[in-house]
Amino acid sequence: MFRSGHLKDDQLLECYYAGRTGEALDPRLADHLSTCMECNEQFDTITTFLDDIRTDAEEEADALFTAEHLRTQREHILDRLDQVQRPARVISFPRRDATPAQRSGGRVPPRWLAAAAAAGLFIGVAVGGYFGPERLLRAPGGSSPSRQMVVQPRPSPKPAVLVNSTQPTASDDDAFLMDLELALARPQPRELQAFDAMTPHVRDLR
Amino acid sequence: MSDVQPVRRNKPAPDSPEAPSTGARARTSVPPAAPSADTQLAIEIRSLVDSGAMDEARERFGELVAMHQRRALRIAYQYLRDAAEADEAVQDAFVKVFTHIGSYREAWPFEVWFTRILINGCLDRRKARARRDRWFVPSSDQDSGPETARETVGGSAPADPEARLLARERRDTLAAAIDRLDGRQRTVFMLCHYGDASPRDVSAMTGINESTVRVHLFRAVRKLRGFLGGTS
Numbered sequence: 001m002f003r004s005g006h007l008k009d010d011q012l013l014e015c016y017y018a019g020r021t022g023e024a025l026d027p028r029l030a031d032h033l034s035t036c037m038e039c040n041e042q043f044d045t046i047t048t049f050l051d052d053i054r055t056d057a058e059e060e061a062d063a064l065f066t067a068e069h070l071r072t073q074r075e076h077i078l079d080r081l082d083q084v085q086r087p088a089r090v091i092s093f094p095r096r097d098a099t100p101a102q103r104s105g106g107r108v109p110p111r112w113l114a115a116a117a118a119a120g121l122f123i124g125v126a127v128g129g130y131f132g133p134e135r136l137l138r139a140p141g142g143s144s145p146s147r148q149m150v151v152q153p154r155p156s157p158k159p160a161v162l163v164n165s166t167q168p169t170a171s172d173d174d175a176f177l178m179d180l181e182l183a184l185a186r187p188q189p190r191e192l193q194a195f196d197a198m199t200p201h202v203r204d205l206r
Numbered sequence: 207m208s209d210v211q212p213v214r215r216n217k218p219a220p221d222s223p224e225a226p227s228t229g230a231r232a233r234t235s236v237p238p239a240a241p242s243a244d245t246q247l248a249i250e251i252r253s254l255v256d257s258g259a260m261d262e263a264r265e266r267f268g269e270l271v272a273m274h275q276r277r278a279l280r281i282a283y284q285y286l287r288d289a290a291e292a293d294e295a296v297q298d299a300f301v302k303v304f305t306h307i308g309s310y311r312e313a314w315p316f317e318v319w320f321t322r323i324l325i326n327g328c329l330d331r332r333k334a335r336a337r338r339d340r341w342f343v344p345s346s347d348q349d350s351g352p353e354t355a356r357e358t359v360g361g362s363a364p365a366d367p368e369a370r371l372l373a374r375e376r377r378d379t380l381a382a383a384i385d386r387l388d389g390r391q392r393t394v395f396m397l398c399h400y401g402d403a404s405p406r407d408v409s410a411m412t413g414i415n416e417s418t419v420r421v422h423l424f425r426a427v428r429k430l431r432g433f434l435g436g437t438s
């Protein structure tokens with residue numbers, strides 16, 4: 001929106017966020033805002049809108065995550081750190097100095113093992129042909145465990161109701177992640193390279 | 207362990223008052239003179255881990271968690287709109303921070319580093335969820351409304367059912383509006399608005415140029431005002 005002689009909405013937003021984060025504000029903007037009634041009213045409208053959004057969101061989150069929950073979460077985090085710190089159990093590898101005879105002739109798989117594997121493969125193919133992916137996804141009712149596995153890869157997620165309000169979010173996020181990675185791959189000033197090196201990338205966090 | 211008050215972050219040195227504020231201010235990479243309390247604590251924990259004093263490091267880490275926990279949960283919840291998943295995402299981020307503390311460098315505020323790890327985790331979760339939803343065909347009995355879909359973790363709600371309903375409607379509308387933003391606008395808005403990060407912080411967190419961050423932020427707010435009727 002362009003308002004001749006007055007601050008534009010983006011400049012008013014600049015003022016709002018500078019005020020929130022303590023960033024220095026362009027003195028010209030500050031001067032105008034302090035003297036112009038019209039811009040002041042506009043600024044108040046924006047401030048009220050954004051403050052309401054924030055307050056509402058904070059209240060919602062704080063009602064979900066109570067002080068008790070924060071305490072419990074901290075305990076869980078520290079418990080998990082204990083697990084991380086605990087030295088891993090060492091599983092001994094086969095000795096490297098084993099003789100060739102020991103390595104190759106120690107255990108020959110019995111013939112029945114090959115026969116069982118072949119039978120398993122045959123049954124798998126046959127059952128797969130009968131219950132194709134279409135059937136597994138759309139089968140009404142029933143509680144076969146294999147159907148549960150296919151339909152619900154994750155044990156107990158509840159569908160997040162608000163995310164499915166618009167479909168393009170996944171691709172948006174994909175695009176964002178892609179850009180993020182591209183931005184990180186670009187040549188950067190030395191100090192940023194150091195920062196980047198110590199930061200796990202999106203791809204590392206999978 | 208008692209609740210520790212959130213720290214005021216060490217802001218990068220502010221621009222000089224003479225600097226033009228055209229939305230494309232030069233990006234200074236000079237870190238602040240004195241590290242903030244959380245950054246100092248992170249450095250201390252790193253030293254403790256280096257010297258093998260793991261119990262003490264773990265204890266001190268609890269304090270660091272307390273400093274950032276609430277803010278982290280607000281961001282993760284706004285991102286994921288699912289209390290249980292937000293809780294997991296925050297836990298994972300803190301565990302990752304501790305296990306990677308050796309690679310933390312104080313050239314940047316701890317908060318920037320931590321938040322970057324957190325949002326990466328949240329983005330991964332959203333991606334995983336989208337992948338899951340692609341295969342998941344909800345049956346009618348699973349098609350629950352917001353009441354059951356949004357898990358609470360021992361939360362409280364307004365006692366008055368009508369007020370509760372209104373509040374939920376308002377929040378659902380806002381969440382749907384935020385969801386309609388494109389990925390970058392959403393992330394920038396979340397971090398600036400719910401994470402109290404400056405555009406410069408967000409630039410460091412996401413790798414997006416600072417002036418581009420401002421553009422995304424302003425577009426996001428403009429769109430939200432349009433969606434929610436807050437426009438003049």
Ligand SMILES: [Zn+2]
Pocket residue numbers: 005006007032036037038039040
């Ligand atoms: Zn004016």
